[in-house]
Amino acid sequence: MSIESPAKNWLHAPTGTERAWIGLALLWCIVLTLAMPYWHFKGKQNSTGEAYTVEPTRFADRVQQFVDSNKVGEVNGTPIAEPPPGGDAYLQAQMWRFYPVLQFKKGQTYRLHISSLDIQHGFAVLPINMNFQVLPGYDHVLTITPTMAGEFPILCNEFCGIGHHQMTGRIIVTE
Amino acid sequence: MTKEEKSGDLIEKESEHRGDGLHHAPGTFTLTLILLVSFVVYYFANWKALADVWHVR
């Protein structure tokens, strides 16, 4: 009974199907345990959390400098900035927009810096569905390689006030 | 550990002998195997989906 005290010396090794199940479950847990380090070294998608502390105002200045020197166009009133392949890109999140629109080349790797000027935000790339957290005071660096061309909406996926669902942006990936 | 069981089947006898442990639950074992298979399928399907997105570090 689960509601009565067992007498002393109740510890016994499992037997029968119970033993078999625990063995199988343990085996599966070992597979699970090995999967993450395996992907860390061999996989292409990892969240290593590379980050630096940063003053929001300094970050905003850097974003503006990035936009000024890399602007290639404008969409819906937002500048489009294209960093050189292998270079640094800056994206600023704030209530309730992403700034600027980024333009990448397919297959090139960029160091994408994301931070927030006010409160916490999310960074979701649609429709491929990649998601990261954006915090004020932290420069979150994603070393990212777009593998397909097209226009990708970005969306805030962390609640950030009444206009949260309208906080969108865009990444353009050219061939 | 004293137990008096109405049913005198062999497994129960043997389990008394060994203290705890030996029991006969093939239905549950089958259920848990189904769980494990679903788990494996779902887990690897997600790795597959992950492998399709942009590269990131």
Added chain:
Amino acid sequence: MSESNDPPVHWLERMLDNTWLLLALGVLIPAISYTLWGLLELANLKAATLP
């Protein structure tokens, strides 16, 4: 607890019966592995150079 003529109780069983030891472990392990380690990493972040 157990009388002298009882068979010795397995260490794991004694551990499972020791609520206070379990309480200490249950609080310490996550405090060290999750909380302290995590906070240390956050505290040691470098300032951004913003190249």
Added chain:
Amino acid sequence: MTTLDPTVEGALPETEAAGRGNHPPGTFRVCATTGLTVDLAAEKFIKINAVFAVVFLLLGGIAALLLALTRWSAVHLLNAEWYYRMTTFHGLNMLILWILFMEIGILYFAATALLKSRLASVKAGWAGFACMAVGAIMLDAVILAGKADVMMTSYVPLRAHPTFYLAIILVAVGTLIGVINFLATVYIAKRDKTYSGSVPLVVFGAITAAIIAVSTLLHGAGIMIPTFLWSIDVIDHVDPAAYRLVWWGLGHQSQQVNVAAMVSVWYLLGTLTVGAKVLNQGVSRTAFLLYILFINLASAHHLLVDPGVSAGWKIWNTSYAMYLAVLASMIHGYTVPAAVEVALRKQGHTKGLFGWLGAAPWKNPGFSGFFLSLLIFGFIGGITGVTLGTEQINIIAHNTLRIPGHFHATVVGGTSLAFMALAYYVVPLIFRREFPLRWMCRAQPYVFAAGIVLMSLGMSFAGSYGVSRRSWDVEASGALHPVSYDPSVHVWLGVLGIGGSLAFVGLLMFVVPTVLAVFFGKRVEAKMPAW
């Protein structure tokens, strides 16, 4: 289908009449059905905690219906302001208030009735309850007043009215007092030798929940106190990354309290409904030990795509130090149904692999609720949880609807349903009132489970297209840069809405008979009527 008459008589052994524990005369009664000694003070606390729990369940449930009808894009009921307000309200009422009040009741029951002990301190019981109740009422009031639209997580520097943080601190302190009162009762029971040998397994599970709760509440104090001070401008900065780290020590660890409490309730209901025995005490307890040692590391699941914490920290903690807590759940997932199977086979239901399952007392809501909870928790909640909580896979899941799709299967389909199933025994045994509308009670677990499963699937599939959780308008209409999804997203959001509405019907089918039973039910004079 043969219905096993789950009269508790026969399913339970005659408890020795001698053991009266350490109760002073006149402070206890002997339960006519189970033979357990019920401490009258503890009984009072179990009752008021259960009543408060059900009130918050109903409030959270009403919010749930409004939310489901808003996410269902064809209906889109609430405006944005009230949608976000209700999300905050729903999360806190369900995840914190309904569950914590229930859990304190369960802890008091386990320590007193199952250990034949008096409650360590009646004063502490009142103090804890008062803190919790006052905190809970303040919390709901400040949210409904529109002063705390910050979600349950209240991530800084998003700011709520100071009352919000103070209310959470009060609830946490009250709960901590309750947990300490429980541990003190376990202590005096051992000191007074009210039981011999080890504590019963259900009590061990309750101890597990209590230990996890201590860790949870310490993290809660560690973050909510500075945040409260920040909200009244005593300190000027709370670091957002550190807040997330420590807050999830409260937010996720509290869900591990639920897991431990739910598994204990499974064991308890296995015994109460079909007379299941623990097959191997060592196995079941070692599994609980793995929870105590490792399950709390899982809070790292929330920080997998965060800046700041390293891959090493993420991988180690995400794996709960090696998936040992997952192993524990997989063990319970076997031992609980296996105990039911062995008990039913012994009662003569030996046909084939699943003859026992067909012969189980499916008309007893205590059984059907418990078994459905087990299935939903394992097959949907567990599998999705471990997968989404994998460091890299989290990239395609973080903050999408897949996350609530997962935790509604664990916390609602699992924990809440198990607690509802438990209520079908608590009301006749502790309140000593008969349930009216018994047909409704019998159907309730099925309706509720079906609703939750549908809703959870709807959320999971919509989320896999990238639909964000906590977003009022999936189409982001009026946004500067338009967003569009695969059109099937709206089908899945419809499934979410229908499932959520069905689950709400299931919730009412629980609340209405329970309230009628508690306040107007026929008195149970001797034994509890069989389900």
